[in-house]
Amino acid sequence: MGGGEMKYIQQAFEQNWIVPLGPNVDAFETELGQMAGADHVAALSSGTSAIHLALIMLDVKPGDFVIGSSYTFSATVNPIAYQCAIPVLVDSEEETWNMDSELLEEAIQSLKSESLKSKGQLPKAIIVTHLYGMPAKMDEIMAVAERYGIPVIEDAAEALGSKYKGEPVGNRGKFGILSFNGNKIITTSGGGALISSDEAMIKRARFLSTQARDPAPHYQHSAIGYNYRMSNVVAGIGRGQLEVLQDRINRRREINRWYRSVVGDTPGIIFHTEPSADFYSNYWLTCILVDPKVTGITSGQLRLAFEAENIEVRPLWKPMHLQPVFAECPAYVNGTSEKFFNNGLCLPSGTGLKDEDFERIEEVLRRELKISQ
Numbered sequence: 001m002g003g004g005e006m007k008y009i010q011q012a013f014e015q016n017w018i019v020p021l022g023p024n025v026d027a028f029e030t031e032l033g034q035m036a037g038a039d040h041v042a043a044l045s046s047g048t049s050a051i052h053l054a055l056i057m058l059d060v061k062p063g064d065f066v067i068g069s070s071y072t073f074s075a076t077v078n079p080i081a082y083q084c085a086i087p088v089l090v091d092s093e094e095e096t097w098n099m100d101s102e103l104l105e106e107a108i109q110s111l112k113s114e115s116l117k118s119k120g121q122l123p124k125a126i127i128v129t130h131l132y133g134m135p136a137k138m139d140e141i142m143a144v145a146e147r148y149g150i151p152v153i154e155d156a157a158e159a160l161g162s163k164y165k166g167e168p169v170g171n172r173g174k175f176g177i178l179s180f181n182g183n184k185i186i187t188t189s190g191g192g193a194l195i196s197s198d199e200a201m202i203k204r205a206r207f208l209s210t211q212a213r214d215p216a217p218h219y220q221h222s223a224i225g226y227n228y229r230m231s232n233v234v235a236g237i238g239r240g241q242l243e244v245l246q247d248r249i250n251r252r253r254e255i256n257r258w259y260r261s262v263v264g265d266t267p268g269i270i271f272h273t274e275p276s277a278d279f280y281s282n283y284w285l286t287c288i289l290v291d292p293k294v295t296g297i298t299s300g301q302l303r304l305a306f307e308a309e310n311i312e313v314r315p316l317w318k319p320m321h322l323q324p325v326f327a328e329c330p331a332y333v334n335g336t337s338e339k340f341f342n343n344g345l346c347l348p349s350g351t352g353l354k355d356e357d358f359e360r361i362e363e364v365l366r367r368e369l370k371i372s373q
């Protein structure tokens with residue numbers, strides 16, 4: 001926690017706003033909009049619920065196709081299944097590790113020819129993830145999406161504070177989604193947000209997220225509602241966390257620079273890196289690829305070497321097209337994300353890391369990668 005959270009939680013208790021609406025929710029939406037460069041914000045119970053509502057508002061129905069990044073966390077793709085629609089998974093390019101725009105176009109072309117045969121429709125939406133905080137190549141992706149008139153949802157759950165061409169991510173597409181889950185760069189314990197420049201859509205999201213109550217003195221419903229709104233207590237945590245967001249980003253970027261200074265240009269180690277000055281990553285997690293032919297050690301062996309010192313290092317996300325639950329889904333793959341999964345690691349990146357932690361991490365890195373002082 002950043003320190004300012006209790007003040008807002010206290011206010012919620014003093015004012016007795018212990019409900020999924022109230023002054024903290026309103027203020028959090030305004031303050032988050034300023035930080036995330038978003039015109040309109042709906043504070044929700046999770047990033048997953050934000051994706052779900054975006055799909056509902058884009059009229060995704062059973063049997064529809066929705067394209068998603070294959071290289072992501074499952075929460076990007078699960079809401080497609082909630083709508084009984086069909087996830088179509090698109091692999092990554094090498095630079096940002098995010099959705100490959102050429103493969104995206106290939107997927108759309110092939111779905112288009114199938115749709116002509118079956119008199120079906122083009123994909124209803126494209127969900128593109130900014131993974132580990134790294135912005136996707138949005139110019140290229142938006143150009144393809146616009147050519148076919150398909151709305152884009154930006155999954156910026158891991159990328160709050162990241163920028164593409166100087167602009168906060170999440171604002172190029174029709175919708176952006178954010179997450180404040182416990183593992184993200186800032187947290188409300190659990191929570192999320194939907195952002196958009198379309199005010200009517202955000203109002204609709206607030207309506208749907210509070211059980212879709214029509215304006216009437218009694219309980220009247222003409223749409224299916226959801227219980228997806230953020231609680232006023234949780235929004236208080238969020239307001240306190242926003243006060244330290246920039247510090248957190250600075251620290252994560254500093255940790256990323258520290259790893260680079262230790263590992264230097266050790267052959268066979270590749271960092272997940274901003275391809276150019278157009279990309280500004282919050283470096284939520286510092287990630288590397290290990291080429292065992294060059295380093296003489298696999299990513300798995302390196303992970304176990306850390307584990308032996310009681311240091312947790314994790315494999316990278318396993319792509320969705322390799323997950324048993326999505327095995328039947330159409331997928332357009334080029335081997336990139338599979339290679340990342342087989343050779344990659346997330347290094348300890350938390351802002352709570354202390355000097356002695358870095359010493360222990362450095363020792364393992366130097367020993368296992370044979371880096372001299």
Ligand SMILES: *Cc1c(COP(=O)(O)O)cnc(C)c1O
Nearest residue numbers: 046047048073075076157179181
């Ligand atoms: C965390 C995460 C989500 C889901 O957010 P929740 O708030 O946990 O529901 C979605 N997409 C990605 C890429 C994530 O990392």
